[in-house]
Amino acid sequence: MIDLRALRDDPDAFRRSQQARGADPAVVDEVLAADERRRSAVTAADTLRADSNTASKAIQGAATDERPAMIARAKELKEAVRAAEAEETVAEAALREVAYALANLVEDGVPEGGEADSVVIETVGDVPTYDFEVRDHVDIGERLGAFDFERGAKVSGARFYFLTGVGAQLELALVNFAMQRATAAGFVPVIAPALVRPEAMEGTGFLGAHAAEVYRVDADDLYLVGTSEVALAAMHAGEILDGEKLPRRYAGFSSCFRREAGSYGQDTRGLIRVHWFDKVEMFSYCPVEDAAAEHRRLLQWEKEFLTALELPFHVLDIAAGDLGSSAVRKFDCEAWFPAQGKYRELMSTSNCTTFQSRRLNIRHRSGDKVEHVATLNGTLMAATRTIAALLEVHQQADGSVRVPAALQPFLGVDLLKPHS
Numbered sequence: 001m002i003d004l005r006a007l008r009d010d011p012d013a014f015r016r017s018q019q020a021r022g023a024d025p026a027v028v029d030e031v032l033a034a035d036e037r038r039r040s041a042v043t044a045a046d047t048l049r050a051d052s053n054t055a056s057k058a059i060q061g062a063a064t065d066e067r068p069a070m071i072a073r074a075k076e077l078k079e080a081v082r083a084a085e086a087e088e089t090v091a092e093a094a095l096r097e098v099a100y101a102l103a104n105l106v107e108d109g110v111p112e113g114g115e116a117d118s119v120v121i122e123t124v125g126d127v128p129t130y131d132f133e134v135r136d137h138v139d140i141g142e143r144l145g146a147f148d149f150e151r152g153a154k155v156s157g158a159r160f161y162f163l164t165g166v167g168a169q170l171e172l173a174l175v176n177f178a179m180q181r182a183t184a185a186g187f188v189p190v191i192a193p194a195l196v197r198p199e200a201m202e203g204t205g206f207l208g209a210h211a212a213e214v215y216r217v218d219a220d221d222l223y224l225v226g227t228s229e230v231a232l233a234a235m236h237a238g239e240i241l242d243g244e245k246l247p248r249r250y251a252g253f254s255s256c257f258r259r260e261a262g263s264y265g266q267d268t269r270g271l272i273r274v275h276w277f278d279k280v281e282m283f284s285y286c287p288v289e290d291a292a293a294e295h296r297r298l299l300q301w302e303k304e305f306l307t308a309l310e311l312p313f314h315v316l317d318i319a320a321g322d323l324g325s326s327a328v329r330k331f332d333c334e335a336w337f338p339a340q341g342k343y344r345e346l347m348s349t350s351n352c353t354t355f356q357s358r359r360l361n362i363r364h365r366s367g368d369k370v371e372h373v374a375t376l377n378g379t380l381m382a383a384t385r386t387i388a389a390l391l392e393v394h395q396q397a398d399g400s401v402r403v404p405a406a407l408q409p410f411l412g413v414d415l416l417k418p419h420s
Helices: 004-009 011-021 026-060 067-099 137-144 149-156 166-184 198-204 229-234 288-308 355-360 383-393
Strands: 119-124 188-191 215-217 222-224 240-242 248-257 276-286 313-317 329-337 342-351 363-366 369-372 374-382
Touching: 004 011, 004 026, 011 026, 026 067, 119 288, 137 166, 137 383, 166 188, 166 248, 166 276, 166 288, 166 374, 166 383, 198 222, 198 229, 198 355, 229 248, 229 276, 229 355, 229 374, 276 288, 276 383, 288 313, 288 329, 288 342, 288 374, 313 342, 329 383, 342 383, 355 374, 374 383
Parallel strands: 188 248, 240 363
Antiparallel strands: 119 313, 215 222, 248 276, 276 374, 313 329, 329 342, 342 374, 363 369
16 A cells, blocks of 8 residues: 555646556546545534533533533434545545555656566676577476476366475475575575465455466465565564565475466476476565665675576566566566576565555554554565476576586485486
């Protein structure tokens, strides 16, 4: 949810932000109108409550012949208070509904437009060349005995899989490597729940434009998360954090589930677009004034992780229309996939400022001031796509795959060899 005071102070900034996102700026005026109605309802209810209290107290010292009229007036005021409070409740609900439809205020410098308008701001590593015909990760992995798509589909349906043998070992090695690096950087490791309540999904902004992507367990009114960002954000809902101990950083591991609605026919082969995968997600709470710098730190940790895995990648400054409602800015790291001859997303990091903390009521105290915190998230390791990138980039002519030096202690070998 956006800062209503900031909206009142500069509604044109929010209109420009909506236009940059390719969204309707008219929602700004709808929120302003709903906010005015709620404020008027609050004022009316407060005034009537004060009048009612005054009338009730006056009865005690009134003359006997004056009391019947005063009692009748007090009853009228109480009825008016009840009606005003009902109007206040309706106005509050209406404001909440329309305000939740307004996206966060885009940060200055974000490219305008949609997905095609994102800008490459950095390229790291050289695109590898091979003196043999490259294979895609599916062919490589099947030769290694790393996964089984046929039986995954038999058990769970399309876009499911088994990681087997070195495939399972690769994921465990990547998780441990990611957690080690995150812990060294000051993150608290967390194994987060994959099922959350509706208020956690709504509070993080995943029941808006992304609702079609989410799995829901109707019988229990719970949702399967698409990222541990949801649980990590809701972890401190309703709390006031110690401002002296910020930033508070978590590295959350969880299984993630995405329906991939609207992606029919896209990336149906392999591990690129699946319904379930495991991920290590960085999450940070910090003061608003530190959020932009913290965002760059999360990006730097992502870049260092990919560099350690010896994967060539580039960094995208994501265009406003592709940000998602909660983010004011987002950077993606896309790794090179030789078999496709292009970069594909492995990681993203977003600065959500106070959008999520206002919905979830998460604040921090610094001295006498209590303010909402900024929340930021960033992928450190998404298992399936990272495995796919490793297999393709480090493939050898004989079908084996070289293990990057940084990952060797966690895997115990320097080369993955095909089954005989």
